[in-house]
Structure formats: C-alpha cells, structure tokens
Amino acid sequence: MVYLTEMHKITILQMIGYGDRTRTQAEVLRLFQEKYPELPPKSQGTKLVVMLMLEENPHMSSRQTASALNISHSSILRVLTEN
Template sequence: MSYLTESLKIEILMMIGYGDRARTQCEVVRLFRETHPDLPPLNQGTISKIEAQYREMGHVRKVPSKRQAVVDDDTKLNLLLALEENPITPVRQLARDNNLNHKTVLKILKYEKKRPYKMQAVQELLEDDPDRRVEFCDLLMTCIDQNQLSLEWTVFSDEATFTLNGHVNTFKS
C-alpha cells in the first residue's frame, strides 16, 4: 500500500462510489487493474483499509506513526543531576519536574543503568542488641524451666509498618 499516493487513494474512493451506486470490493479491484495495469494489483484488504480510514478520519493522507520521544542531552543531564541530588525522588516527580512522560524517564534511567526503587525504612540494630536478645532468651528459658510461664499463653508479634518519613507503626494486641 506504500506505492499508493493520496490521489490514487481518492481515485479508489471514487471507484467505490456512494449510496445506491456503490461497487463491491471485487469490482473495485478489477476496475483498478483495468485503469492502472502498470501498478501492482490491489487486494480487498487494502481497499477496506482506505475506506475505513476515510470514514474514520475524513481524509486519506498518510497518518504519521507514533515516534519515540526525543529528549535532548540537557534534559537528560538535568534529570540525572536531580536524581543525584535527591536519590529518593519518585520517578513521576522527576517526570513532572522535567515535563516528560514517566515512561520516558524510566527508559532514560534504564539506558543509564540506574534502577528506581522505593525506599524502605528498617529498624537499625544497635551494638548492645545481641546481648539484650540473649539475656531475654535466658530469662524466658528460666521462667519456662520453673513453670512460671507457659508458651501457650505467650503471643509473639513482630508486625510493624515502616513509612518513608521514618514513622514506625507497631501493632500490639
């Protein structure tokens, strides 16, 4: 279909006709072959696409395909510098700040071999934590040995939610 110019497409539409004088696609294929024997033959699918394009868009000009976004080097540099200054900036925020689509930002980061991730706050272990844990286990074992504590009555819960701003929400029952 690439050899069909705009004027040939208009001619095909005129061959199709309108209203009660419309031709079938087979008739249009035959008529086109007779009119233009030097051109490659049409098939019914091509005629159907031309007709559908005209009905949908109102013209038969070639529709430009979607191209990949072109980002200049300055924008890439600004994006990477902003990420270097604040590595926890979300990708969508970077996209808004640089007037880009967030998928374009993801492609740039992938090309630069950088991976976005969501920051997760975790509880820091201090120096005396292992000693306190061992001390707690010894105390627990002593209570169990002396029948002062039954494991059936003990509930262990280590559930907690850590947020990006550093707030820790523990669920105690």
C-alpha cells in the first residue's frame, strides 16, 4: 500500500476546499491523479481520501463522511472494514 506524505495530505485538503467552495470526491481524485500520476489508481485513491477525511475529523460519523465526500454510506463502511 502506498502511504501519503504530509504534502500529499495537505494537497488533498486544499483540493477539497472549504465552506461553499468544496469539490466532489471525483473532482478531487481527478485533480490529485493529474498532479501525482505515479500514485495509486482511482479505487485506491478513494480509500485514501476516505481515510484522510476520517483521520482529520475523527469524530465525524460515517454518514456525515459519506455526505461530505458525496459517496454512499456503504462505501464508507466498506473502507472502514478493510482498514
């Protein structure tokens, strides 16, 4: 498994944005893969974005995380089970 450096994590958070200027998960993954084409494919990227979101917001529920990333609740639970 490829681990993200602090700079990668910061880049993802900057790409996500904040407030009313946030991007969807798909937009963040596309931008991140354009910037770092040598890193994991999209499916691994999705897992990394979910894990990063939960690492940065440990008290956020799985439903809130799903809503914030615009992915299904079952996808969040799957990532949590695998990791």
